Amino acid sequence: MDYSNTIRKKLDQSIFDQLNRFPESPGVYIMKDETDKVLYIGKAINLRNRVRSYFSDSHEDRAHIPVMLQKLDHIDWIATNNETEALILEANLIRTHQPNYNVKLRDDSHFPYLKVTVNEPFPRLLVVRKVEKDGARYFGPYTDVRSMRRLAAFAKKIFRLRDCSKQLPLSKPVRPCINYSMKRCSGPCDGKVSQENYRNNVSDLIRFLSGKRNDLIRDLTQSMEKASEEYRFEDAAVLRDQIQLIKDASRLQQVDLKLADTDCDVFGIAEGDRTVSLAVLHFRDGLLISSRNYLFKRTTWEFSNTNHDNILLQFYQEQQDNPPPEILLPENGGFEQEILQNWFNQQFSSKTTILIPQKGTKKILVGMAEKNASLYMAQKAPVSAIDDIIDLQKVLCLPKIPEVIEAFDISNLGESFTVAGMVQFKDGMPNKSGYRRYKIKTVDGQNDFAMMMEVVSRRLCRLQEENKPFPDLLLIDGGPGQLSSALDAIKQFQNPPLVASLAKREEILYSPCVSEPIRLPPTHPARRLVERIRDEVHRYAITYHRKIRGKQFGRSILEDVEGIGKKSAQLLLKKFGSLERLKNASIEEIAEINGFSEAKARKLKDALSQREINRE
The missing domain is CATH 3.30.420.10 (Ribonuclease H-like superfamily/Ribonuclease H)
Structure with missing residues (x-):
């Protein structure tokens, strides 16, 4: 059975529209029914892709998912900075809401914390799974449990904290355990350390877990260097590992969303x-x-x-x-x-x-x-292209909504490789099947106004020949001069399209429908629309220009001579090394090349000589 098709038929289309607007960032998604009851909570590296997968997979191996999706009414989400935060947040939300369909997390497990029992006379450092309001200090949660436990053991050793569960102080001292002999405990059970000194060590521990570790790292680094100088390499290695553990602890706490005792x-x-x-x-x-x-x-x-x-x-x-x-x-x-x-x-x-x-x-x-x-x-509230073109109509005082907008841009390098690009936007969105490219044919030299006039005329003539409708609006890249050229070009046509232009740098709109130039704030939807169109046609035109220019630069001028193709040009350059040497070669020397007769060699020499005369 294809569960995904069944689900699609029964779910409201608004859910699928909503999925297309989910962020592509880490976070937590919350599935709810029509009463706003939480059905399921999950995490994702990419929220959009993860939630989409629920509606594209058959889920035949997890029968409870189609049943849950039958109850689904809407999906909420919370974005996070990274996957680790999403993981912690997911666990916290599941612990709070306990959704029915979070089967694997029903044990209410939680990432561990380090707890310092500051409410005890001789505090201990414990690993716990739950934060309670008991007067203790909590640090975490830690997602890397192994590093956390190593950190806890290291902290106990450095600050010599007790590891037992005795209720101290005792009425009668007892012999300390082996941890005291191994210098992993200061021996408070036998009165080896005063309560004041012990609590000073606890204060240092709290500063360590709070992130104030620079002084400690500096001291350990000095000790490591000293041990290395004294050839105590094993001790130096231990100190090196301890420094790395401190750095690991810093990394672990940086991804923590918890602020201790903060509401x-x-x-x-x-x-x-x-x-x-x-x-x-x-x-x-x-x-x-x-x-x-x-x-x-x-x-x-x-x-x-x-x-x-x-x-x-x-x-x-x-x-x-x-x-x-x-x-x-x-x-x-x-x-x-x-x-x-x-x-x-x-x-x-x-x-x-x-x-x-x-x-x-x-x-x-x-x-x-x-x-x-x-x-x-x-x-x-995604960007509405329809609303944008309505705003543009109002700004330019156009008699109708510009549902189809075509924009033009000229791209050249001095007087060489002059081309133009045209893009088409329908209902405020690019319609790439309507894009067109042009080589300038009738204009010599650098005359942007004449080039714009040629391109607009060629476009409208082509539409007229094919009995296709004109666009609603022509958007020209440039100021009043380019706008005037476009207006001259459309005079020969009946019921021509409306025309407007956008000047570069100043970002000023010009339209014959308004008497004054239009300056819009950068956040205005109409300005953002015409800027998107202008940037797109500029990208399209300059891409075509680079393509043409690249082809021209990779082509020998010998190929302009009648009868000389790419292969013949390569043979000539291989034989003589350069164009200058070819010019100085005799007809007999050229005729020695395979495929060249004396007549063809003489024709080539005449063409090269004529080219020199034209240049002079």
């Missing part, structure tokens, strides 16, 4: 041509557990500072729970930090701090929220 909401905003996207990431106990996305039309929500603040207030007024201790906002988001702080102080009994991070980990989290806002906007 915060992180806001990100992305501004589009017609829409504004808002993303909110919720961190609880240092873990990213969920996200929310909102999309606003710019026609109903003007992108201003005041409305930024109002949106934030509305968000928390609608929430049942109090806001978290910290709210992180983007630096250039236009938020009034002081006003918002005062409002939160008055509105809620719990303390909430409004932060606009300038650097560090919290700044990275804001960037992640902005990335999610941008990707969400790209998925839910």
